[in-house]
Amino acid sequence: MKKSKWSLLLTLVLVLSMFLAACSGSGDKNNAGEKKGGEGEASKKPTEPQVLNILDSEEIPSLDSSQATDSVSFEVLNNVMEGLYRLDKDNKPTPGVAEKHEVSEDGTVYTFHLNPKATWSDGSKVTANDFVYAWRKALHPDTLSEYAYIMGPIKNANAIQTDGDPLFGKVEELGVKAVDESTLEVTLEAPAPYFLGLTGFGTFYPQKEEFVKQQGDKYALEANTLLYNGPFVLNEWKHNEGWQYKKNDKYWDKENVKLDEINVKIVKDVATSVNLYETGQTDITGLSMEYVDQYKDNEDLYTRGEATVFFLRLNQKSEALKNVNIRKAIDMAYDKQSMVDVLLNNGSTPAYYLVPGEFTPGPDGEDFRKTNGDFGGYDLEKAKELWAKGLEEIGKDSVELELLNYDTDGAKQMGEFFKNQLEKNLPGIKISIKAQPFKQKLDLESKGDYDFSYAGWGPDYQDPMTFLDMFVTNGAHNQMAYSNPEYDKLIEGAKKEADEEKRWQMMLDAEKILFEDQAISPLYQRGVTGLQKPYVKGLAHHLFGADVTYKWAYIEGKQ
């Protein structure tokens, strides 16, 4: 009796949602037609209100640059603050507070010369001391940042945040010094060619000590308890509802900032976002998988690759997965292309690698990915052959494995896909799935309490090392008992090498070893998809740190 009531309800909901989906499809076509008409008239009017309306999915967790940990905070900070350098639309560092810099011969000492025109929103100058103060604050045990590890390349940064180390908490030992008011000297542990780009990351922004101390507990909790030095200031911040950026009149490069106002509203539901887009209340919306087909012919649709890579961790604590042939067989036994097409459908691309594509150009200008190419791939025959060989080597004819999974709908579908493909293609394998909430899953993973798991990794800085050093023996993020002394040697070497070409080669070789060992089975490089009105121009998207910069964005052709 109870069952039939529920199934009736389910049917009803399904019917209703199909009805809904069909209707919004037709609505979209109407709008597209109207838009084309609008564009023609617009070209006559070159000046129009420079107002951008957008949505975000979360309240801002933190505007204290030394405490921020998440993408929303980093995105807002990136637009209201500025570090020594700032990433441009090609993800190359362009001058921010620093006008220029010099690097010592051995690549470990950076001297930054600050722009005398760089000011805070109260009119005072941004000085070298503001950087020293903020960076030390991020590492001090009382104000320790959850993101403090990002400062790792700076001399003594790791020791200062390691409890028990003689340097623990001694922030004055950090390799950063204000030579004078407008000269900042940073000493690194070892050469790090990516350091310049890293200075555009939130944790490295300056803070004015006098103002921070004066605000005390209230610092950065409201729009008016924060000093800004970026292209925009926060004019209004209504917690849990949204916030508004206004152009910063005190910004040193304000001539190049075109938008006067950006209104951000918090919307968590994708259907609501799409409805707001349809009614013109937002200029941009993200889309989830189920909307992509509906909008696939819409000219507003965009897809964009990200630098986040998902992969299967193959835990070598498991007897079966300790065998390299079994690991290789698993990697070859499922079709990554159809997985991406059917299950994700959002601009993600199949991954046959660890370091993502179009992320890091080498000293020769060639993308790391292009130089190293793909590893492995869907090959049923070979998979079966290696599988049989592997089973023989471990002396078993069947293997039971547990897949540790996230508990989101998308991940559950993905889990079913692996189970189905592997059980169909590899005779004798039996897979059980354990779905856990995000944090609980990470906890099980770090304890090594799983056989294989669906995992992902996003970059912290623009260098292959942010992916590669994850898998050194006993590394904090290895979590799968992988160990290869040769790999460790290459990574260690690359971290010390001052010669860029040699360093690059070491990282290329390291990735090859990782796949000779088939330490992981890569799945896909994530993409995002959404709708953006054609009159929104000049957005700069980034692959690490903040997602987007509005500094160069403008509205053209809306009216």
Next chain:
Amino acid sequence: MLRYIIKRVSAMLLTLLIIATITFFLMKLLPGSPFNNQEKLSESQRYALNEKYGLNDPVPVQYINYLGKLAQGDLGYTFQFDGRTVNSLIANGMGPSATIGFEALLFGTLVGLVLGIAAALKHNTFIDYGAMVMAVFGIAIPSFVFAGLLQYYVGVKLGWLPVAFWNGPEYHIMPAFSLSVGVIATVARFMRTEMLEILGTDYILMARSKGISKQAVIIKHCVRNSMIPIVTILGPMAIGLITGSLVIENIFAIPGIGEQFVKSINLNDYPVIMGTTLFYSFLIILIILVVDILYGIIDPRIRVAGGKS
């Protein structure tokens, strides 16, 4: 009556203490840490952070520390939003959630009462069947389906009401109506059943035979007596509306507190888990108390205080 209330309030505090204790220790059994970028932290970094927040102390010590602060009304700081207290989080989110919940409850109860009374008075007629079909739909279809349909047709297609956000009175209509659908259905069904039963009792027949007009009998005797089960379910229903508005708040982008219920647990945000749990427990206990007092006013036969002393 006063003695009764004092007794109830002390029982309330004890109940809250028990809830706090159970929640605290259950919560500490959750694996994982409250840090937002847990996957990127190494062992030593996590240790240093735990030290900063006092999470390396033994759980009973943390418990005593927590109770000490709780006694002063301090619910601590959330891990999700830097420097923000749980008190301010609840205070900010409570307004919109309570407003929507109250509006839905008020509207739903009034419409439900009218439907229920009409159905009972016109028993086995078209009005009765119509009202009950509506009630069945109201119970069977979840509020978020109504919300989605309303948003699309009234907001996008017709453009009569704003699609989402929380700015003025017109922004309340769709979310409050979506939430009230379940209330209408429940109240209507209870009211109809109760009315039918009371309409058939001897005292109604007696009142009628004494020559009291039909209207007076229905309003003074019948409706008032039928209200007892409605008052009983009103309390839990009010709580359900405030806590269960999570999905509606999401759909209409209302800055309420509902989402923190689930989110804080998923994120291991310990102070918020404790804060929301205790706050809602407090609300529920309070409403139960109010309902008990209301009983006495509606029906003197079940005046609790008098019966015992």
